[in-house]
Amino acid sequence: MTVLEQLDKICPFYSCAALMPAIILSVFFGLSKNKGLKVFILAVSVLSIIAALFFNIYIFILKGAFSDYLFSYNLLEAVQAGFIFFAALNLIIFITVGNFYRDNFIQILILFLITILISVFFIASSNFIAIFVSFVLLSAGIFQIVTVLNSNTGTRQINSISEYIVKNDILRFFLVSAFSILLLFTGFSIIFGASDFKSFLQILESEKINATLLKTGIIILFAAVFSYLFLFPLQGAYIRLLKKCEPTTTCILWFLYFPAGIFLFLKLRNVFFYIADNSSFYLSISLIVAAALTLIGANLGAIKTTSMRRILSFIFMANLGMLLLALGLYGAKTIDRQTFTWFFIANLFLLLLSYLPVFTVFNFIEKKEGSDSIDNIAGLARNNKTIGTALIIILASFAGMFGTAGYLARIHIIKPFLGFLTSGNSLYEGVPAEAGNAFAYAGFALALISWAFLAVNIARIIIILVKKPHNNKTYAFPKSYYIYSIIYTLAALWIGVAGLLEIYGSDIYITGYSLFNISF
């Protein structure tokens, strides 16, 4: 058997194989405090993540989709893994900036790499055993990173009240997560009672899909995802932890913890499609009400606070509300399956592209000022034109400004309604046209309100960025901050222009492929 044939056996986990050398190597130096070794392990870790990102894309193009008893790896999974690797590349920079001089820096890197490895297994899993076990281990991995980042090395005893409060907030957050995981366990046990299916695909192919017990199990799974994502009104533990924790922790939660919940939902999406197709009216009403609560609650929360961390946390939650709205819109038959999945993925990437540079700059200012008040950024765009302009473009893109990446992600919740308004037909079978239309109008109104709300929140930050400051305080950002912000700004504009060209019928794909024709 040749080496290539042997390598075939680990398909599609080449990216995991790329991460393994860094993990194994760093284990030997886990207790080291030597600066040179830290740099070496960091370099190996970064290179292994870059290699994992490359292998993930290259091998998928080369080998195509993969499926066996435990795992399934299609384009959607490849894109999700790409998201995690790209996020990991940025997160490792944040972890290094904030924790390089800590004695346990190498241990943090080990935990981080192992968590990324488990993420890939979770993304690829299709069998219930693989899904559940990898999901629990992923949560455990994230918990360990968060606790290590928020602990003082070597001190077993808590020395301050603030440290004690953070500890309790971490416990509360992850107990909610454990609660959601146990709901999942219960849901799987009930699904087992209704059938002895081992994956969601088997459920779809079965005649038992309409069994009450099976539907109960699936509803419990959805409830588990709802509580895992801390959607309104369960956001208490999430908002409190993100306000007080060590800064890098916020990004770890945004780009490792929450995507896990979204990916779990995407595994359930085909079951959701089936249920929504057969009982769309009442299901859509419940989903749109839940989306409305999350969107309005989160956006109001962001408007009423002056803490930058809370504003970003609430806006993140509002974006999760938009995903919830997409579920309602699918139930209302205004978007199709393809658009639905595209919307989820596009919004995840938009969050990543927008939050990373914004967080970097705001975190720098928070460290300088010792507080995360929004007043600290007053006049930033006047005193520091390059970073200020970059932030304004990124924030405008996030709000969905025409010609930017955000516009492409957001337009999908409005566009279908425009088509519906011109056709004027009832959207539901067995429901009077008036009722169906009224409900669709309500969904349309909610989509517009949510967009407007988000735009107001972003506009508030932009106005503070450009308003005349109380004092002419300037921040000396390192050069790397300029490069980082500009790269993301250019990415937002580049993707935006590429999308616009496609919308207006051009067949010139400046990204190399058609953005709207990616079929998941």
Place this chain on the structure above:
Amino acid sequence: MNIQYISIFSFIIFLIGLCGTILSRRFINILISLQFFIISALINYLGFSLFVYDLSYWDKSFVFFAIISLYLLFFIIVFYNYSKQTNIYWLDAMADISLFKTDKSDWWGDEKDDSA
């Protein structure tokens, strides 16, 4: 013995766990309540396995791996809690980690100071 009675019994245990998780304020109470979920799910698995699916190895494999991973998660949470002690009685006495408690300040205005 009937599968219906087993399911009802399991559902009652699930509800006890749910009420306990939502209403408890103490760490240890929440942990105990979460155990009820595990027991409820295990009763489901074993009940269905005995009465509906004879000789099924699937559920046993699932339960085996799920329990190992779940208790690993619980272990690290408990370990974290008890490895970071305050030794200050009044701090421990005021500990309130109600999972789904939502104050007005959790979504309206700025956060109130916990240490006050």
